[in-house]
Amino acid sequence: MSLYNLLKNKLIKETLWGFATKGVSFVLFMALNIFLARILGVEDFGLWSFLFAIISGIFLISMFGINASGKFIAQHNSTDELKNVIRNSFKLRLVISTFFALMVFFSSGIISVLVGYPEFEILLKYSAPLIFSMGFLEYLKTAFGGLHRIKYNFVVNVLEFGFKFSFVILLFQFSKSLINIVNAFSLASFLTIVIGLSLLYFKFYIKIERSTNKTSVLDIVKYAIPLFFTSIGSVIATEIDTVMLGLYSSNYEVGIYAIGKNIVNTVPQISLAIAMGTMPVFAKINSENKEELKQLFYKILKINTWLMASITIGIILFSGFLVPFVYGAKYAGGVLPLQILTIFLVSRSFLIFLNLFLDYQGLAKKRLFNSIISMILNIILNLILIPRYGAVGASIGTSIAYLPYVILNWLEAKKVLDTK
Numbered sequence: 001m002s003l004y005n006l007l008k009n010k011l012i013k014e015t016l017w018g019f020a021t022k023g024v025s026f027v028l029f030m031a032l033n034i035f036l037a038r039i040l041g042v043e044d045f046g047l048w049s050f051l052f053a054i055i056s057g058i059f060l061i062s063m064f065g066i067n068a069s070g071k072f073i074a075q076h077n078s079t080d081e082l083k084n085v086i087r088n089s090f091k092l093r094l095v096i097s098t099f100f101a102l103m104v105f106f107s108s109g110i111i112s113v114l115v116g117y118p119e120f121e122i123l124l125k126y127s128a129p130l131i132f133s134m135g136f137l138e139y140l141k142t143a144f145g146g147l148h149r150i151k152y153n154f155v156v157n158v159l160e161f162g163f164k165f166s167f168v169i170l171l172f173q174f175s176k177s178l179i180n181i182v183n184a185f186s187l188a189s190f191l192t193i194v195i196g197l198s199l200l201y202f203k204f205y206i207k208i209e210r211s212t213n214k215t216s217v218l219d220i221v222k223y224a225i226p227l228f229f230t231s232i233g234s235v236i237a238t239e240i241d242t243v244m245l246g247l248y249s250s251n252y253e254v255g256i257y258a259i260g261k262n263i264v265n266t267v268p269q270i271s272l273a274i275a276m277g278t279m280p281v282f283a284k285i286n287s288e289n290k291e292e293l294k295q296l297f298y299k300i301l302k303i304n305t306w307l308m309a310s311i312t313i314g315i316i317l318f319s320g321f322l323v324p325f326v327y328g329a330k331y332a333g334g335v336l337p338l339q340i341l342t343i344f345l346v347s348r349s350f351l352i353f354l355n356l357f358l359d360y361q362g363l364a365k366k367r368l369f370n371s372i373i374s375m376i377l378n379i380i381l382n383l384i385l386i387p388r389y390g391a392v393g394a395s396i397g398t399s400i401a402y403l404p405y406v407i408l409n410w411l412e413a414k415k416v417l418d419t420k
Contacts, residue, residue, distance in 0.1 A: 015277030017150035021157050022273035026266055028161035032168065033262050034326060037255075039176055042330045046255030048178055050246035051120060054111070055127050055182075057239040059134045062100035086143065086205055093139045101132035116247065126182045133189030140196040147204060150276050156196045163188030238265065241394040244382045249390045252333075257391035259327055260338030264345040267311055271304050271349040279356040294417045301353060308349045312342040337391040343399035347406045354409040357416075366412050367405075374405035 037045045104111070108124035137160060144152040167184035174180065242261060245254045278300055285293050316339050324332045358367045378401035385393030 013277070014148060014150050015274055017154055018273035018276035019270075021150060021154040021276070022269040024154070025157040025161050026269055028158070028165055029266055030262070032161065032165045033259070035165070035168070036181070037259060037327050037331065039172065042255035043251045044178075046246075046251035046253070046258060048181060049242055049258035049261075050115075050117075050251070050254050051123055051178060053239045053242035053246070054115060054120070054124075055131065057243065058100065058104055059131050060239070062096060062131055062135050063138060083205060086200070089139070089143070093135060097132045097135040100135070101128040104128045104131055115243070123178055123182060126179055126186070130182060130186040130189060133186060133193055136193045137189055137196070140193070140200060143200060145276050146280065148280055149203075152196075152199050152203070153276065155199065156192060159192040159195055160188060163191055240378060241382055241386075241398045244386050245391065245394050248383075248386045253390040253394075256331055256334035257337050257394055259323065259331055259334045260341050260391075260395065263315075263338060264341045264348070267308075267345055268349040268352060270307060270311075271352045274300060274304065275352050275356055279353065279360070282357055283360040285361070290417070297353075297357065297413075297417065301350070304349055304353065308346045312346060315339065315342050315345075334391065337395040340392065340395035340399055344395070344402055347399070347402040350406055351402075351409065354406070354413050357413050358409060361416055363412060363416070367409050370405050370408035370412070373408070374401050374403075377401040377404065 036048065040048060105125055105128040108121045108128075111124055112118050112120035137156065140156050141153055144150065144156070164185055167187050168181060171180035171184050242254060242258065245257055278296070282293060282297070319335050319338050323335050323338065327334070355367055358364065378398060381397030381401055382394055385397045387393075389396070
């Protein structure tokens with residue numbers, strides 16, 4: 001029996017769990033954002049989106065590449081080094097998350113002045129625990145992915161978004177304020193971490209009997225550093241447009257842009273669901289299995305192409321009706337930015353597979369270079385387009401900037417697969 005057939009049942013099972021994870025997360029995430037958009041109104045929703053873009057940007061940097069230890073775990077899965085890798089990656093996550101949480105707390109005044117919103121100071125102080133917990137949530141998700149236990153990823157995601165929605169509704173009974181959203185997210189994240197870490201410890205860590213200590217904390221740091229710089233690129237790629245809109249445009253423009261950005265950021269979770277179940281097998285590619293894995297990789301990309309093409313066409317055809325219907329008539333101005341952002345949506349979906357593939361091959365430095373090109377282009381285009389065209393300009397700049405990253409990563413991946 002071929003390797004492909006041996007892997008088929010496992011991949012299908014893991015992929016189904018991936019779809020379940022992202023499907024439920026998508027519904028809860030969108031429901032939460034629709035709820036916030038309607039309750040807060042365009043201006044306040046824009047203000048919240050600007051604040052959360054800042055928080056998310058800091059969080060992405062705070063990941064420090066450590067969360068890519070999920071890929072490191074995948075490479076050492078079923079080996080005697082697994083327990084040591086889990087232990088060391090957890091220690092690193094704890095240190096880095098604590099550092100960034102304290103940094104945000106004590107520099108909140110400076111950050112709030114720099115972005116032109118002094119009233120953000122108290123909100124950023126309250127967001128310090130959220131930034132700490134967000135790092136651990138992503139650590140858990142990548143760890144369970146590396147362990148090929150996507151069903152626990154399902155548990156973590158459902159708890160995270162379910163708790164967030166529940167706590168937002170609860171705290172809004174007292175005050176419909178931004179600080180209550182931050183508090184709700186923090187409470188939800190910490191509760192999910194407690195449950196997720198318990199699963200990781202009792203279901204995996206204590207059950208590993210044999211353990212070696214060849215892999216040090218330094219080894220994981222060396223593995224993570226290129227990915228840290230890539231995470232800075234992720235900040236610019238995914239959050240800089242919203243931040244720059246907040247700086248150079250109005251809360252209204254941020255509000256109408258945010259609904260489209262939330263949609264196009266969430267839809268590629270379908271691609272991530274496929275990747276969660278399939279991509280870990282590429283961590284152990286070699287000369288004997290390369291041809292079969294090459295065919296599998298191309299098949300995965302073909303499936304993604306059909307899925308994203310269908311979704312993109314649907315968004316372009318029906319967003320004019322659905323956006324005002326779902327979010328309210330005041331958000332009708334967000335239709336055109338959303339339609340333009342479908343280019344970004346497709347690009348991001350393919351990058352999920354290409355980035356994971358290159359990371360598994362130890363080529364994080366290659367994609368770092370590629371991301372820098374898009375990073376610079378993104379800033380330049382948004383600086384030119386946002387002051388003049390607002391949300392539409394941000395959607396054009398972001399969509400164009402992502403294209404070189406996709407093309408260059410594809411060429412790198414193809415080079416690996418075509419090498420005999």
